[in-house]
Amino acid sequence: MxxxxxxxxxKGYWIMSKKKRLIVTLVILAVMFxxxxxxxxxxxxxRYRTYYEAVPKEHGARILFDEKDQLxxxxxxxxxxxxxxxxxxxxxxxxxxxxxxxxxxxxxxYGIIIRDKTEAYEIYINDKLESVTGNPGxxxxxxxxxxxIKNLYEKAKEKFKKI
Numbered sequence: 083m084x085x086x087x088x089x090x091x092x093k094g095y096w097i098m099s100k101k102k103r104l105i106v107t108l109v110i111l112a113v114m115f116x117x118x119x120x121x122x123x124x125x126x127x128x129r130y131r132t133y134y135e136a137v138p139k140e141h142g143a144r145i146l147f148d149e150k151d152q153l154x155x156x157x158x159x160x161x162x163x164x165x166x167x168x169x170x171x172x173x174x175x176x177x178x179x180x181x182x183x184x185x186x187x188x189x190x191x192y193g194i195i196i197r198d199k200t201e202a203y204e205i206y207i208n209d210k211l212e213s214v215t216g217n218p219g220x221x222x223x224x225x226x227x228x229x230x231i232k233n234l235y236e237k238a239k240e241k242f243k244k245i
Contacts, residue, residue, distance in 0.1 A: 118163070122163055122165070132243055133183075133244075136155070136157070136242050137156065137241070143156075144156060144159075153171055153173055155170065156170040156172075157170075160185070165185045168180050168183075171234045171237055171238045171241070175230070177196055177227060177234065179193075179234040179235060180192070180193045180195065181245055183245070191206070192207045192235075193205065193207060194207055194227075203223050205223065205224060207231070211224070211228065212224065
């Protein structure tokens with residue numbers, strides 16, 4: 083049996099064989115990956131729980147058409163190991179309100195998509211339903227469709243509750 087010097091004892095991990103070091107490293111990485119997966123899953127399920135209740139899953143998707151209001155609601159959960167999903171409300175005229183909930187705070191980012199006969203616009207807006215892009219053209223478009231945007235926003239608040 084080999085006598086271990088004091089310096090070798092302090093090295094600890096490094097006195098293991100290369101094979102043992104590799105196994106220990108891989109086990110540590112696997113445990114960290116599992117913990118991250120569990121954290122991601124619980125975070126997403128907790129944050130999106132009320133949205134799931136508002137828009138039940140049908141045929142593998144969370145899309146709901148409301149006959150009365152003629153609006154389509156959708157819930158897009160974050161992709162695997164990502165933290166950004168969205169909520170959507172769309173009308174038949176080509177206007178969509180997209181809402182990105184923050185996973186860890188009670189904050190939301192809003193955007194609109196407007197499709198008219200010749201063009202489509204994608205514009206970020208704030209919770210006061212004003213353009214935040216700084217582009218004067220975007221501001222005009224948001225003002226032009228303000229009534230419709232407010233309607234979608236109010237319907238989203240009714241349906242999703244926590245926005």
